[in-house]
Amino acid sequence: MPFDxxxxxxxxxxxxxxxxxxxxxxxxxxxxxxxxxFVRNHAAVPVVDAVAYRLLVDGMVDKSLTLTLEDIKRDxxxxxxxxxxxxxxxxxxxxxxxxxxxxxxAWGAEAISNAVWAGAALRDVLVxxxxxxxxxxxxxxxxxxxxxxxxxxxxxxSIPLEKALNGEVLLAYEMNGEPLxxxxxxxxxxxxxxxxxxxxxxxxxxxxxxxxxxxxxYQAHAYKLFxxxxxxxxxxxxxxxxxxxxxxxxxxxxxxxGATLEKGAVIVQGYAVAGGNRRVERVDVSIDGGETWTVADxxxxxxxxxxRFWQARIELPPGAQQIVVRAWDSAANTQPEDARRxxxxxxxxxxxxxxxxxxxx
Amino acid sequence: MPFDxxxxxxxxxxxxxxxxxxxxxxxxxxxxxxxxxFVRNHAAVPVVDAVAYRLLVDGMVDKSLTLTLEDIKRDxxxxxxxxxxxxxxxxxxxxxxxxxxxxxxAWGAEAISNAVWAGAALRDVLVxxxxxxxxxxxxxxxxxxxxxxxxxxxxxxSIPLEKALNGEVLLAYEMNGEPLxxxxxxxxxxxxxxxxxxxxxxxxxxxxxxxxxxxxxYQAHAYKLFxxxxxxxxxxxxxxxxxxxxxxxxxxxxxxxGATLEKGAVIVQGYAVAGGNRRVERVDVSIDGGETWTVADxxxxxxxxxxRFWQARIELPPGAQQIVVRAWDSAANTQPEDARRxxxxxxxxxxxxxxxxxxxx
Numbered sequence: 001m002p003f004d005x006x007x008x009x010x011x012x013x014x015x016x017x018x019x020x021x022x023x024x025x026x027x028x029x030x031x032x033x034x035x036x037x038f039v040r041n042h043a044a045v046p047v048v049d050a051v052a053y054r055l056l057v058d059g060m061v062d063k064s065l066t067l068t069l070e071d072i073k074r075d076x077x078x079x080x081x082x083x084x085x086x087x088x089x090x091x092x093x094x095x096x097x098x099x100x101x102x103x104x105x106a107w108g109a110e111a112i113s114n115a116v117w118a119g120a121a122l123r124d125v126l127v128x129x130x131x132x133x134x135x136x137x138x139x140x141x142x143x144x145x146x147x148x149x150x151x152x153x154x155x156x157x158s159i160p161l162e163k164a165l166n167g168e169v170l171l172a173y174e175m176n177g178e179p180l181x182x183x184x185x186x187x188x189x190x191x192x193x194x195x196x197x198x199x200x201x202x203x204x205x206x207x208x209x210x211x212x213x214x215x216x217x218y219q220a221h222a223y224k225l226f227x228x229x230x231x232x233x234x235x236x237x238x239x240x241x242x243x244x245x246x247x248x249x250x251x252x253x254x255x256x257x258g259a260t261l262e263k264g265a266v267i268v269q270g271y272a273v274a275g276g277n278r279r280v281e282r283v284d285v286s287i288d289g290g291e292t293w294t295v296a297d298x299x300x301x302x303x304x305x306x307x308r309f310w311q312a313r314i315e316l317p318p319g320a321q322q323i324v325v326r327a328w329d330s331a332a333n334t335q336p337e338d339a340r341r342x343x344x345x346x347x348x349x350x351x352x353x354x355x356x357x358x359x360x361x
Numbered sequence: 362m363p364f365d366x367x368x369x370x371x372x373x374x375x376x377x378x379x380x381x382x383x384x385x386x387x388x389x390x391x392x393x394x395x396x397x398x399f400v401r402n403h404a405a406v407p408v409v410d411a412v413a414y415r416l417l418v419d420g421m422v423d424k425s426l427t428l429t430l431e432d433i434k435r436d437x438x439x440x441x442x443x444x445x446x447x448x449x450x451x452x453x454x455x456x457x458x459x460x461x462x463x464x465x466x467a468w469g470a471e472a473i474s475n476a477v478w479a480g481a482a483l484r485d486v487l488v489x490x491x492x493x494x495x496x497x498x499x500x501x502x503x504x505x506x507x508x509x510x511x512x513x514x515x516x517x518x519s520i521p522l523e524k525a526l527n528g529e530v531l532l533a534y535e536m537n538g539e540p541l542x543x544x545x546x547x548x549x550x551x552x553x554x555x556x557x558x559x560x561x562x563x564x565x566x567x568x569x570x571x572x573x574x575x576x577x578x579y580q581a582h583a584y585k586l587f588x589x590x591x592x593x594x595x596x597x598x599x600x601x602x603x604x605x606x607x608x609x610x611x612x613x614x615x616x617x618x619g620a621t622l623e624k625g626a627v628i629v630q631g632y633a634v635a636g637g638n639r640r641v642e643r644v645d646v647s648i649d650g651g652e653t654w655t656v657a658d659x660x661x662x663x664x665x666x667x668x669r670f671w672q673a674r675i676e677l678p679p680g681a682q683q684i685v686v687r688a689w690d691s692a693a694n695t696q697p698e699d700a701r702r703x704x705x706x707x708x709x710x711x712x713x714x715x716x717x718x719x720x721x722x
Binding site for chain 2: 225227228229241243244245246247248275276278281282284290292293295328330331332333334335336337338341342348349351
C-alpha cells in the first residue's frame with residue numbers, strides 16, 4: 001500500500017513504511033495529530049478486517065480468551081491515557097555522523113509523537129483471563145509479517161508482568177478520538193507508556209503469558225544495547241542490555257539546524273521525555289557548550305507517560321552559534337554530553353545533549 | 362553523646378554526628394554491617410525510651426493512630442526489604458574540588474550503605490488508618506531537634522502517597538536482624554527504598570497525611586537541585602527541583618585514589634546504584650577517559666532497591682593512570698561525564714563519572 005502518498009511526513013523508508021514529521025510540524029501541538037504521528041513499521045501494513053479480527057490471550061492463564069473487537073469494547077471499561085511513543089532509534093542520524101550504521105533507518109530527532117489513546121486496560125483483560133502466579137512476562141505478537149533469517153513471523157516483544165498489570169498499559173482501539181489508523185495498528189494495538197515504541201505492538205494478534213521474556217527476534221535479538229567498541233561481529237547478544245523503559249531525552253525543534261536567524265532574542269522550543277513513570281523536572285539550554293545554562297519554561301503539563309514541551313528565550317551573539325539542550329528527570333538524572341561516548345552499532349537510545357547549529361545575523 | 366568514640370568510620374562531623382566508612386571497608390560485603398553503615402544526622406541523636414515511645418499517624422485519615430513499638434510489631438506483618446540508602450550529598454567532596462561549598466558536609470563517595478531492614482509496611486499502617494482520597498503526600502517528622510532560623514523542630518520530609526502505598530516502604534525497627542541502633546533511628550525509622558536518604562526519617566514521631574509536600578525545612582528548602590550558575594544569593598527556592606528518587610551512580614572502591622599498584626592485571630571493584638525502582642544493567646570501566654570501555658562482571662544480585670557490586674579486570678600501562686566508571690540503568694540511562702556540568706552550590710547528586718588516579722609500577 002502506498003503510504004508515502006499524500007503524507008506530510010519525511011519518509012525514511014517506503015516499504016516497510018517508516019516516516020517522521022519535520023521538527024517544526026512536530027512542535028506545533030503537544031498532542032500530535034494522527035496524520036503527523038511518526039510511523040515505525042518492520043513489515044508491510046496488514047489489512048485487517050474489523051469483524052473477522054480475533055485477539056488471543058493464552059499461555060499461563062486460567063482461561064484462554066478469544067476476543068473480537070466488539071468484545072474488547074463491550075466487556076472492559078474504556079480507559080484513556082496520554083502517552084508518548086518513541087522509537088529506540090530516534091536520533092540515530094546523529095550517531096551515523098560519528099560512524100556509519102548499516103541496515104538501520106536513519107531517524108532524525110522526530111521518531112517520537114504523543115497521542116491520547118483509548119482502549120481496554122491490559123490489566124482488566126489479564127484479570128478476566130486469570131494470570132498464574134509464576135507468570136513474569138506478557139508477550140505480544142502482531143499480525144504483520146516480518147521476514148528475518150528466512151522465516152516469516154509477526155513482530156513481537158514482551159513486557160514484565162508488573163508493568164502489564166499497571167492500569168496505563170492499553171489494548172488501544174482509538175487514537176486521538178478516532179479509530180486506530182491502519183499504519184498505527186488497526187484495529188487493536190498495545191500501548192506501553194514509558195517503554196520504547198517497539199513494545200507497543202501493532203495489529204495485535206496474541207498476548208501470551210509466560211515465565212520468560214519473548215523469544216521473538218525483536219525482543220531476544222534486536223533492541224539490545226551494546227558498548228561503543230562492540231561491532232556486529234563481536235556482539236554477545238545473550239548478555240547485552242535488553243531495552244525496556246525509554247531513556248531521558250530532550251530535543252530542540254525550533255530553530256532548526258542550519259537556520260539563519262534574524263537579529264533579536266531567539267525563542268528556542270523543543271520537547272523532553274523522561275521515560276518509565278518519571279517526569280521531566282528541568283530543561284537547560286546553553287549557547288556556550290554547557291558552561292552556563294538558561295532554565296527553560298514549560299509549554300505543556302507535567303504528567304507521567306507524556307513528553308513535556310519547553311521554551312527558552314535567549315540572546316545569541318552574531319555569527320555561527322551552537323545551541324544545546326539537556327533535561328533532568330524526577331530522580332535528578334541528566335543526559336550524557338557526548339554522543340561518541342554512548343554510540344552503539346545498532347544506533348539505539350541516542351540521548352546525548354541535542355545540538356543545533358545556527359547563524360545569528 | 363560521643364558517637365565518634367570506638368568507630369571505624371571516617372568522622373566528617375562530630376555534632377551532629379556524620380560519618381562514612383573507607384571505600385575499602387564499604388566494599389567488603391554487599392550487606393553493610395551496622396557498625397560500618399554511614400551515618401547522616403542533622404541534630405544530636407535523641408535518646409528514646411522504647412516503652413514510652415509513641416508514633417502518631419494523623420492528618421487526612423479516618424482514624425488517627427497512636428502506636429507503641431509493641432503495637433507496630435504485633436498489629437502489622439513483619440516485612441523485610443534489602444535497601445541501599447544514600448545521602449544526596451554523597452561525593453560532594455569531588456564537587457568541592459571544583460568550587461567550595463560552604464556549610465555542607467564534605468562527603469567522600471561512601472555516604473551510602475546497604476542493609477536488610479525489617480518492620481511494618483507503611484502501606485499496612487496507612488490502610489489501618491484509612492487514607493482519604495485527596496491525600497497526595499505522607500509527611501514524616503523525627504524526634505531529633507534541629508536548630509534552623511532560630512527555631513527548633515524535628516527533621517522531616519515527605520514522599521508521594523503513591524510511593525507510600527508501595528509495600529517496600531517500611532516503618533523499620535530492625536537493621537540486619539538487630540534492633541535499630543540509636544544513630545540509625547531507634548526505635549523506629551522510615552525506610553524509603555530508591556529515594557534520597559533524607560526521606561528515610563529516623564526516630565519517627567509522626568506521619569501526617571496531607572495534600573501538599575511537607576513544609577519542613579528539609580523538604581521545602583534544603584534538598585533542592587539548582588543549575589551550576591546559581592548561588593545561594595540568586596537561588597529561587599520555590600521553583601527548584603525538589604529531590605526525591607536517587608539518581609544513577611557508580612563508584613570505584615578499589616583501588617583507592619592515589620594508590621600505587623603492583624605490576625600485573627588490576628582488579629577494579631565498586632558499587633553501582635540505579636535509583637527509584639530501576640536496576641543497574643551494565644557497568645563500564647575505562648582507562649583512556651572513555652574512549653574504550655571494559656564491561657564489568659557482577660559480584661552481587663540484581664535487585665530493586667539495592668546497590669550492585671561489580672568487578673572488572675584490567676591491564677594498566679606503567680605510570681600515572683586514571684580509571685573511570687559509569688553505570689547504565691534499566692531504562693538505558695547512563696551518567697554525565699563531567700562533574701563541572703552538574704555542579705550545584707548545595708553539592709547534591711554528584712553522579713558524574715567517578716575517577717580514581719593511581720600509579721602503576
